[in-house]
Amino acid sequence: MNIQDYSMPEALYYEENHYWVKAEGDILVMGMDDFAQKMAGVIVFVQLPFAGKKLKKGKKFAQVESGKWLGKVYAPVNGEVVESNQELETNPELVNNDCYGAGWMYKIRPDDPEEIHQLIHGAVALEKWVLEDIEKYKQE
DSSP, X not given: OXXXXXXXOTTSEEETTTEEEEEETTEEEEEEOHHHHHHHOSEEEEOXXXXXXXXXXXXXXXXXXXXXXXXXXXXXXXXXXXXXXTHHHHOTTHHHHOTTTTTOOEEEEESSGGGGGGSBOSHXXXXXXXXXXXXXXXXX
16 A cells, blocks of 8 residues: 555554564564655664564664664564574665565564554554654654
8 A cells, every 4th residue: 555655565564663564474574664764764774683582562672774864673562583684784775675575674473473463554544654654754
């Protein structure tokens, strides 16, 4: 689904800081959404936490940098990191080039797979959230 100039796939789940989450079996794949990567500019660094790192929903577990921005990555659910996208170590701009594909960032094993349903999901909620954030960032 396109909302103004942002591609926001409706099938994904989103946490409020503009990271998407997709279930693949019992693992959640996470990455930066199109809104965030366009706002940040060219990504130059993605922190890749070690496999086994415990995550607490809403707590910072990594960071992402662009030439003009340093952003925190917050856990969308309770669980643990099972894999980080090692390709981003040498090619962080994959986030800009293919944020929903090759630019994925983390794979997480959630403590409770149902927790994903607490994230932003569905056309109505998605459109409302993105339009509110477009307005919010226009004013800053």
